[in-house]
Amino acid sequence: MSSCLGPVRALALSTLLAAGSAAADTVVIGASQDNTLYTDGTGGISNGAGQFFFAGQAGSARRGLVAFDVAAAVPPGSTIQSATLTLHCSRAPGLSTPIPVELHRVTAAWGEGASDAGDPGGTGTAAEPGDATWIHTFYPGALWTSPGGDFDPAVSALQSVGTPGFYVWNSTPALVADVQGWLVNPSSSYGWIVLGAEGGTSNARRFDTRENVEPAFRPVLRIEYVTGQVDAAPGAWTVVKSLYR
Numbered sequence: 560m561s562s563c564l565g566p567v568r569a570l571a572l573s574t575l576l577a578a579g580s581a582a583a584d585t586v587v588i589g590a591s592q593d594n595t596l597y598t599d600g601t602g603g604i605s606n607g608a609g610q611f612f613f614a615g616q617a618g619s620a621r622r623g624l625v626a627f628d629v630a631a632a633v634p635p636g637s638t639i640q641s642a643t644l645t646l647h648c649s650r651a652p653g654l655s656t657p658i659p660v661e662l663h664r665v666t667a668a669w670g671e672g673a674s675d676a677g678d679p680g681g682t683g684t685a686a687e688p689g690d691a692t693w694i695h696t697f698y699p700g701a702l703w704t705s706p707g708g709d710f711d712p713a714v715s716a717l718q719s720v721g722t723p724g725f726y727v728w729n730s731t732p733a734l735v736a737d738v739q740g741w742l743v744n745p746s747s748s749y750g751w752i753v754l755g756a757e758g759g760t761s762n763a764r765r766f767d768t769r770e771n772v773e774p775a776f777r778p779v780l781r782i783e784y785v786t787g788q789v790d791a792a793p794g795a796w797t798v799v800k801s802l803y804r
Contacts, residue, residue, distance in 0.1 A: 583640050583783040588632045590769040590778040592671035592750075594691045596622040596708055597683040602694035604683035607672040610771045611649065611680045614660055615755025615763035621681075622708060623766060624669060624691060626750025627780045629741040637784040641730035642738040644716065644751070647776040648723050650679060650765035657721035658756040660764065662728055663710040664737045665749035670697040681765065710752045720755070720764050738782060 595612040597604040598619035606612065613621035625646075633639070644662065672690030676683050686698040694706045703709050715737050716728040728734070741748035756762050767776035 583785050585781065585783050586632045587779055587781050588627055588629070590625050590750075590780075591628040593623065593625040593768045593778065594669070594671050595680075595683060596624065596691060596693045596752075598707075599683075599693045602692040602698065602702075602706075603686050605672060605674040605686035605690035605692050605698065606676040606680055606683050607670070607687065607690045608675040608770055609680050609684075610678065610768055611676075611765045612753070612768050613681060613763050613765050614753040615658060616757050616759055617681055617761055617763035620707070620757045621755075621763055623753030624665065624708070624750060625753060625768075625778050626665070626748060627741075627778075628745075629738055629748060629780075629782070630745035633742050633782060633784050634786050635742070637742065637786045639735050639739040639742065639782060639784050641781075641783040642734045643730050643781045644728040644734075645725060645779045645781070646728075646753075647725050647767045647771075648720055648764050649767050649776065651720075651722055652761050652763075656762075657719040658762050658764070660718055660720045660726075661714045661754045662716045662734070662751040663712070663754060664715055664740075665708065665710045665752050667696055667703060667709040668749055669708075672698065679765065681763065708752050715751065738780075 593612050595606045612623040614623045615621060669691040670689040672687035674684050674687040674690050686692050688698060690698040692698050694702055696703055713733065715733040716731050718726050718728045720726050755764055769777050771777050
């Protein structure tokens with residue numbers, strides 16, 4: 560194996576195989592923060608404390624953000640075996656044709672301020688200090704490198720979302736690698752950006768946030784992990800991720 564993949568890749572894969580032979584523990588955690596990026600040249604719109612976030616196109620583009628504190632829920636040194644994200648879609652255009660909704664790993668820290676656009680919330684409201692906006696990571700001073708958010712262009716997971724209901728982004732090697740990276744390096748735990756179809760006039764989806772009044776509708780990350788299977792090779796999980804992309 561090492562002669563074909565190199566020592567770092569071989570170590571990363573052998574760690575996965577070793578972890579697969581051990582009994583896994585499971586933890587289910589709620590989001591630590593979430594928000595919506597609304598297309599806006601001034602960066603003055605957000606919804607940090609709102610009950611909903613949005614993905615897709617409704618006149619202009621909306622992009623969701625959701626993050627989880629993995630290191631607070633999974634013992635250090637564990638190996639992630641699977642990860643699934645469950646979101647509740649609470650609003651969609653009538654007779655909605657399913658659209659692809661992608662998860663991409665965010666690569667910069669961002670904020671959730673006190674802004675609350677209420678119900679239905681689709682147009683957002685005035686950003687508050689610390690909010691993420693289309694151009695800000697933390698309103699009003701810190702900026703994304705690229706308007707609309709800084710994120711890995713590779714898709715971590717994909718789900719087709721149609722009418723309202725629960726949707727699960729199933730475990731993939733890329734999704735597992737994201738969560739493993741956040742466990743190994745908690746300071747990089749910026750979560751995912753949720754991208755819907757950005758085209759047409761009205762295909763956005765509304766998802767419920769951690770502030771939603773119905774606890775059962777809030778975002779949930781389910782993680783299966785094995786303790787004592789530390790992969791200490793620098794960059795090994797990045798390599799594992801690249802093997803599947």
